[in-house]
Amino acid sequence: MNGIVVRNIRRADAVIIESLGRLGVATVHEAQGRTGLMQPYMRPLWHGARIAGSAVTALCHPGDNWMIHVAVEVLGRGDVLVVACSSESTDGAFGELLATSLMARGAEGVVLDMGCRDAHEITAMQFPLWSRAISAKGTVKATLGSVNVPVVCAGVQVDPGDVVVADDDGVAIVRRIDAETVSKAGEEREKKEAVSRVRLEKGELGLDIYGMRSALDDKGLKYVDGPLD
Amino acid sequence: MNGIVVRNIRRADAVIIESLGRLGVATVHEAQGRTGLMQPYMRPLWHGARIAGSAVTALCHPGDNWMIHVAVEVLGRGDVLVVACSSESTDGAFGELLATSLMARGAEGVVLDMGCRDAHEITAMQFPLWSRAISAKGTVKATLGSVNVPVVCAGVQVDPGDVVVADDDGVAIVRRIDAETVSKAGEEREKKEAVSRVRLEKGELGLDIYGMRSALDDKGLKYVDGPLD
Amino acid sequence: MNGIVVRNIRRADAVIIESLGRLGVATVHEAQGRTGLMQPYMRPLWHGARIAGSAVTALCHPGDNWMIHVAVEVLGRGDVLVVACSSESTDGAFGELLATSLMARGAEGVVLDMGCRDAHEITAMQFPLWSRAISAKGTVKATLGSVNVPVVCAGVQVDPGDVVVADDDGVAIVRRIDAETVSKAGEEREKKEAVSRVRLEKGELGLDIYGMRSALDDKGLKYVDGPLD
Amino acid sequence: MNGIVVRNIRRADAVIIESLGRLGVATVHEAQGRTGLMQPYMRPLWHGARIAGSAVTALCHPGDNWMIHVAVEVLGRGDVLVVACSSESTDGAFGELLATSLMARGAEGVVLDMGCRDAHEITAMQFPLWSRAISAKGTVKATLGSVNVPVVCAGVQVDPGDVVVADDDGVAIVRRIDAETVSKAGEEREKKEAVSRVRLEKGELGLDIYGMRSALDDKGLKYVDGPLD
Amino acid sequence: MNGIVVRNIRRADAVIIESLGRLGVATVHEAQGRTGLMQPYMRPLWHGARIAGSAVTALCHPGDNWMIHVAVEVLGRGDVLVVACSSESTDGAFGELLATSLMARGAEGVVLDMGCRDAHEITAMQFPLWSRAISAKGTVKATLGSVNVPVVCAGVQVDPGDVVVADDDGVAIVRRIDAETVSKAGEEREKKEAVSRVRLEKGELGLDIYGMRSALDDKGLKYVDGPLD
């Protein structure tokens, strides 16, 4: 599956995507059984962005960003470009001109398992970007990869059309066919947390709110008065 | 020492703790003979916090944050929660709900040799937090650790009741019994630095202010006029 | 070449240096054939600084910042101090007092393949600094290194008087004798990018602007309509 | 897909698997278009093993090896156990007793994106093992994962029944449905390399054997006589 | 506690130490509740050594091995030198001449949270050595540290006289006062494992031997027949 560009992909429902974006990475990751989270080296270029969109995938090679240029053409409004690399590379595969191009075509943001550059300019544009590094190292356009094929990006399998959720906590992927289920589970989780939050703000203990005491006791946790020294 | 919770610990004098906090990590670390500094991978979640407090320690296991919940109950006002892990883990052991709980109970902050999540929310709350990573990866509550036992956190031995000092430079630990001595030494150091600062601002050289020239000469430093190319 | 201080160095023309600084790291790096870029672990202490200046080099040893003090004396207005280390070290070799000293003497900034400390204070001073780490770990003044000798800093050979360009993308070095050529090439590059930017903003594709389609076709890139699942 | 064990999987043809094993990781990886290679941190415990087999997958959690015990029951003769982890962990999830169990049941070897222990004993048993670390750190049996579900292991998607090839160069995965094609392509590649090897042994240049000179010339490579210094 | 040498230390009973050495790192680590294990970056220079002895500790500074020379004088027959460093350093603090010296004085081996050099010669001497790196980088003798004070080495607190156990799995520390208890627990564990081993060799499953099925069932593990694809 090298040297292939798939023009059209299936996408999840826009309302579901929006809901997943509002829930955010931590809730979505929990809501789908603690799966789909990219490795924590994926960091936002600037703080405060929270996006969700359909994955358009690009598989590049180290030091080469050719397939990003190819991917732009098949990106639609609301999509997130997900760039995987065939081996570890921090080279600056994405800069201000590509950000300009993606913004012009309505992309929500980009997730790169490579480096980005023009950090200052992309931050000023407020274009949402997550990457493994910031590096000015230039890339070539020499080797074919593919667009809209399944890739592994930062430890997670991403199929074209999967939902990408990204915020200050990192990046999570929701399978397209699971998107609605996960969205509902996330909403439920959020409601429960809202109740816990109020109780915690009053100084109640998680030990009591979550009913942990008996399980701790069963495991044999021992309390001593101390101090021991 | 697994599966034990010590309820009460000795703490240093509040005035001393406050003084150490004001001095900050770099000065405190120097004042106690360049010891007690956690490894530099421990970074603040947001910039500008500077705290000091008594260490309440929790020993967790990778992917498991159960003992943090246990520790909250024995935390007092002005304490800092110090979370160690039995092996390397970046999982998100601490999020916004735990931050809410610690704030409600008067904790000064948290120092985690694990990951944190809900980065955006905890920053918005301005709850002081230092960790080795930001990761949304969820944790389980399955394995007993201990609370208020001696731990090694980010390369430093921490006993319950030791003074934790943390700011943008990282995290330093002062032994409880050394707190007063270190505080005084730090105040002295600060006074000397104030004098040096004024001289340096005028353009005087450290070589002269610190009297380094003869030692450099003794070691054999040679000056040549140059340029050599 | 240990234990030597070269007092005088050749510098590039001030107008050229200013031009390189305005172009920034990514453009300069590209303009000189994608060379001279320091490794991406070199990060700015605070965002937004963009500097250029003549390199005054210091070769230190791990845990020892003596040669930085020596280097201050030979720094001139507009210079950038470049600190290399004889083996990997993140110790805090540079803090607020040294920053005060460098500012007083007119230095543009500092680039350290070691750690810095007093992060909060140096940020408040807005003194430009790039380093591999933030660490409060104190350093000794015990072992001779050299000043204004050729060094390797973060993977790049730096000779005294080379031009240092640094911004949010990292640090690039331009050979003194290449400075004018690189400056001109950078200006050319910038003009071309300005044209591309306007076209990209309108939604035109890089594939068309850069004429990539025939090369992709020659390599055998295949388009399929999809969706494949 | 958490908490599920799939008892039966499809496997590739035994003759094809054997052929892939004989070809080895480098040839197989090239033969399938340079895909399917696990990250290079996956290293053999001892040198000289070369195996191929059908993947039985286990998804574990950090510090927890419960699912390895579950997977043993569904392993068949000639299978390779592939252990993925839901976040980075080097804990010693696999030791001499598990190796004994896998040998008894006819497994070809194990590939762990976690740590192993009892390094001396497993080496003495000559049980083939690839892992990211050697660590004696014990693991718990507390959290459900899954067996024979698709996993990402060391950067590669592995489906149950895919062919695992492993030797001193690392670990490669061949999709079950591609196994025959890749095997044939690998055999072809091997024949070509045998011809090149004979010519290279005689001192002929790759530049000539592979006909690189005109492409280098087209790109603009310039030869100068030198020496330049 | 800088600049201090403690001449005499308490040691554990020689018979106990020998027993711990025979049990090895993995068993000892488990027998004391999964504590005391150094981080897995501590690797043996050569394979097959298995030692135990009383810790004589040295606290060095990065790039400086002076305190190792000081520690040799207070080392006794059967001791293991444990070298900690005040910040991360891979410099070659220990080479063939120091190995010669330690062998002459009856040391069992050395554990270094720094680098070693003369790898070939020390391997030829079969002197047991664990370190974080191999590096020829020379070190100075310029800065005081201490000998036989408590240190943190590779993530573990080590007090002088604690028992060091090291083999191909890494390095574990047993508190002197716990040595006898741990030794007994380890012997017990070994007996149980011997029984399990015989059953596993016959092809019995760990699921049955360790009685895991009901706990897995309680947690909700589901078996499906498959294949799913």
Next chain:
Amino acid sequence: MNGIVVRNIRRADAVIIESLGRLGVATVHEAQGRTGLMQPYMRPLWHGARIAGSAVTALCHPGDNWMIHVAVEVLGRGDVLVVACSSESTDGAFGELLATSLMARGAEGVVLDMGCRDAHEITAMQFPLWSRAISAKGTVKATLGSVNVPVVCAGVQVDPGDVVVADDDGVAIVRRIDAETVSKAGEEREKKEAVSRVRLEKGELGLDIYGMRSALDDKGLKYVDGPLD
């Protein structure tokens, strides 16, 4: 300096090169003032090789080994190929066919700041090789670099014709014009160490042999009898 091949280089005297090889990396590095050592991530593929030769340099790009093929033509008998990369890459740029080619043309070995593959075969050939990684990841031949230009390899500046010394301790570079001086200094050092070795074997202390006691006393080292606990 991209896209250039320099055919002829100056080399050091063969007798001097041989002497440096016999001395080995640690001695050579010390003899030239502790400079010229590559970073410790450069490891030999197999143990026991010790080589010295003249550097023929190749500058490659990540994921691309084209310039290695170009360099083979200008390698002479006794040379060592030194491969630098324009950014970090562990891809397998060098395998068994290239090793065959280099052996056929009389090269002493190869030093790669990239990855190697065919680890088993190259070990069997006993072709000396040092690299940063073992990886089967294939490389392309698409982008021009240069041959016999100055490069930075694993943190050290290497000019064509410099002497490369490599053994189990790593890789050191001696400037061609310094080779004779370093060789003599190394021989001197070796003689002194031989005397020390005899005394250390008898159990004499380095403290006495190297006369360290007064310097330690001057610095304020304090001895206490202990034990302290």
